[in-house]
Amino acid sequence: MKQFVLIGNYGVGNMGDEALKHYFLRTFPEVQWSVLSAHPVVGELHRLPCGMRSLFGTPWWKTFRCMRRCDGVVFGGGSLFTDTESVQACILWWWHAFVARLHRKPVHLAFQGIGPFRTRLGRLCATSVIRRAASLSVRDRFSLARVQFLCPGKEVTLAFDPVYGDTIGSDRVAKEERVLMIIPRKNSSGAFWHLAEETVRRESWDTIEVICLQQETNLPVTCDAVHQVQSWNELLDQLKCASFVVSERFHGALAALVLGVPFTVSPQCPEDKFDALEKEQCEGRESFVVRIRQGEEELRRGLRLG
Missing domain, CATH: 3.40.50.11930 (Rossmann fold)
Known part of the structure; x- marks a missing residue:
């Protein structure tokens, strides 16, 4: 071997x-x-x-x-x-x-x-x-x-x-209510929170939830629930009910892509990994x-x- x-x-x-x-x-x-x-x-x-x-x-x-x-x-x-x-x-x-x-x-x-x-x-x-x-x-x-x-x-x-490719069998749960999910970094930028606040104001949401992949104590947005997830499968389970995702974590946006949930990201700089992923979300799963x-x-x- x-x-x-x-x-x-x-x-x-x-x-x-x-x-x-x-x-x-x-x-x-x-x-x-x-x-x-x-x-x-x-x-x-x-x-x-x-x-x-x-x-x-x-x-x-x-x-x-x-x-x-x-x-x-x-x-x-x-x-x-x-x-x-x-x-x-x-x-x-x-x-x-x-x-x-x-x-x-x-x-x-x-x-x-x-x-x-x-x-x-x-x-x-x-x-x-x-x-x-x-x-x-x-x-x-x-x-x-x-x-x-x-x-x-x-x-x-x-x-x-x-x-x-490891998780393409995961399915999104269809829900009538509009659920916005926000996925910050541990020390998210002001630009990200501005994007999140704009998304909150732009539409009428039934529920706004924050998903933390690391310990987060200071959340500058008002939300209905905060979820701490420790694994990729936990993240997928949380996002199954989402209508839209705002993410500053790459694999948070990737999980949304797996489930077919529309998302937006806050790139750290032009043409970075976030920018690339957002531009590719229109590609088909087969690709x-x-x-x-x-x-x-x-x-x-x-x-x-x-």
Whole structure:
């Protein structure tokens, strides 16, 4: 059985990233995965250090040894190579790819969101990893265009977020009452709350509910109920009764897309993952499923699975 290291933004309390991790473990059972996490559970390993605290506070040498012995590394889903929030993210993931190359291990980028970039350093880190990737699939057309611009001639597959394909059997519950559901971030922007308030005023809603994927104590809108959800399936269950969704969480909007619930998002910057998802919500379900299968086939070819 081949052994690969699975790298992503796992272990930080982000429900979407955890759903991605479980997707890879479930969909590729013929691979023996070693998962790197910010806060590893039993059977997982710490990320490589990218600062003094992690250098002295984590057993990073176990991860280093694992990367030396594995058959390759897979960056599994999410928007890892973007500096819209911090250039540190691009540096962190570039560092993991660099260590893999030191050990002469192939690097695979699967279902990735690439960009946008605010800084030259972030763009350079991403370009370095993309150029040397043994296989590459992206989850949206903005990412596809960036790869083609940064690395002309690089072979890249247009896929979609694979969590969507994992749950396409979920059904929306038809209700006569108009239910607005709002999904904020832990520290949502003023622009998002302005969008939410505009949506509240624009139509007559029977019920307004807030869904929190992380602990949220300060809600600047008046609502009828607040729901705390811990898993992807819980999120789908809550959204089944929604008439419309306003989201500042990517997988909140993705769950609405799975259920066929109309939604709007508040992009952090033009042509980011939120912008891409909102523009693609008019595509048919079959198109998304085909793209996910193409991403899976690209990764299987790259990993040389039978």
